[in-house]
Amino acid sequence: MVHWATSPYSPSTHESDLQSGMQAYLTDCILSALASMGGAPEGFAPEFEQPANPDHGDLSSNAAMQLARHFRKAPRAIAEDIVSHLRDLPLDAARVAAVELAGPGFLNFRFADAHLANELQQIIAAGADFGRTTTGNGKRALVEFVSANPTGPLTVGHGRNAVLGDTVATLLEWSGFEVDREYYFNDAGRQMRILGESVRARYMARVSPDIPTKQIGEGDEILTVPEPFPEDGYRGAYIDDIAGELFEAHGGNLDTDDVEPFKRAAEKQIFADIEATLARLGIHMDSFFNERTLYDSNRVWEIVEAFREKDLAYDKDGAVWFKTTEFGKEADTVLVKSTGEPTYRLPDIGYHADKLERGYDLCIDIFGADHIATFPDVLDGIRSLGYDADKVDVVIYQFVTLIRGGEPVKMSTRKATYVTLDELMDEVGDDVTRFFFLMRSPNTHLEFDLDLAKEASDKNPVFYLQYAHARICSILRKAEETGLERRGTADLSLLDHPAEQTLVKVMMDLPDTIDRAAENREPHRLSNYLREVAVAFTQFYGQCRIIGEDESLAKARLQLADAARQVLANGLSILGISTPERM
């Protein structure tokens, strides 16, 4: 992913509440050990990570390696000193079961059983809120996404944008931001005029079926259209549908000299369709921002003047140019065309200035890869106007290819052979649609295999997660039938089976996973994580029985299973995917 600007996070603030409890404790212990070894450099903070290999403990620090230069000693020797001082402290046996020295100088810590029981207790107590963090500290974020002009139905490409933006927004909410979702559009440009003309031509053909026709396009793109149809008009069937509705409502009474009513009717209908499509995906915008307001308020022209005053804009060939060479670009770019119409850059700058003036601490834009080159100008623009461009972050996602029968599905907006988002959802389902858009890094070109997506089987990863959830629900139902009470206190320290402990450890990672996914704007981190949870639960399920065990153990395991269900439910709800109780 490209981050044009630094995120407002600092590396030291993204640890989750749960994990940071242990990390903060161990940090204190290590610093205390270092103090008696002659002191660490100012501002030193030991780094921690979770080892991939369970033999390396539950949490590992490379502090000794970080300090090799400072102490001018071998990392292993430093680590030995630290370990010996830690043992003298001593470490709290209720939290840390063991500290070991390994490899080139890693300090490996093993959690005590009591610590795991305590963590599980906290997960249960947090319930539907488990995973929420305070990282964002109540700062306000605006996520702008979809932002398709209302010229046609949303396509598969928009789908990735929509799902990505919505989920990034939800992730930010969970990590403590106050988030608004916004849709930016322009209903005044050339695109919309052609849309209106396209509808009008179809309407005229409805009124007068004998109207002359013509052919547009060439090769296999040839299409027969009514004479007034614009050369580069919109070809989709929805255009004729809208014309048909106008004809139903007004007969032949509409004044075809004026394109405005046709444009407005088209916009209204298409926007309604877009909102309905988004609603199917569970997406609801907080606001729609019409580019036109930037003209009505004169804002765009004020910006041109501001640039002129700063000597960043000048006239040439009848156009107004933006001195992007000042920001390291090879050439200046046009800000206002010789027709007097601004290029997209100008309103974009105005729009971002507006967002920042509305008090947002973080403005995220979700863009397809084809917008990559346009954005530096906007950032340079608002920066030179005195705004803090570091508050703006752009998420670029790569394109989607649909695969059917092992072959890419060819799509072209011109030929109107694109697959709409609605058609995709009709074919594979809403949950699968969301999940497939979220299971890969935004940075990678997404191959959406329709055959795989449709298959309601083990090949389809989304069902694996839902199945684990449904399975737990089934156990809870069964437990209720047999009179096993899930609520109340249970002795969680009875959970000493390796599969139980692994499951708890995985579940503990949810807040941290959410923070990282939010910080990096990478929802796939969460979907990958949820698979780990499902795997850990399934292994626990395979190795440990619940119903039929001794009552205190059964109750503890039932609470563990219920906590796993909650973790899956919380995660899936962030991804916007349903959590069936039966499958």
Added chain:
RNA sequence: GCGCCCGUAGCUCAACUGGAUAGAGCAGCGGACUUCUAAUCCGCAGGUUGCAGGUUCGAGUCCUGCCGGGCGUGCCA
């Protein structure tokens, strides 16, 4: 030409922001249903992380140069 992204198992992709033996799924092979859901599980096999250098205790990750693919590079958005 220039800018950005990508290159990891046969295929689709991960890899906790520089850590220890690079991991999943699918496909392949071999096993497991008198059990709380088999839409499941267990095992086997699969790799010079595109190539070549560099930085350091340590590189898939950072730097440089190549090779290959995608997207841009507009008085379109």
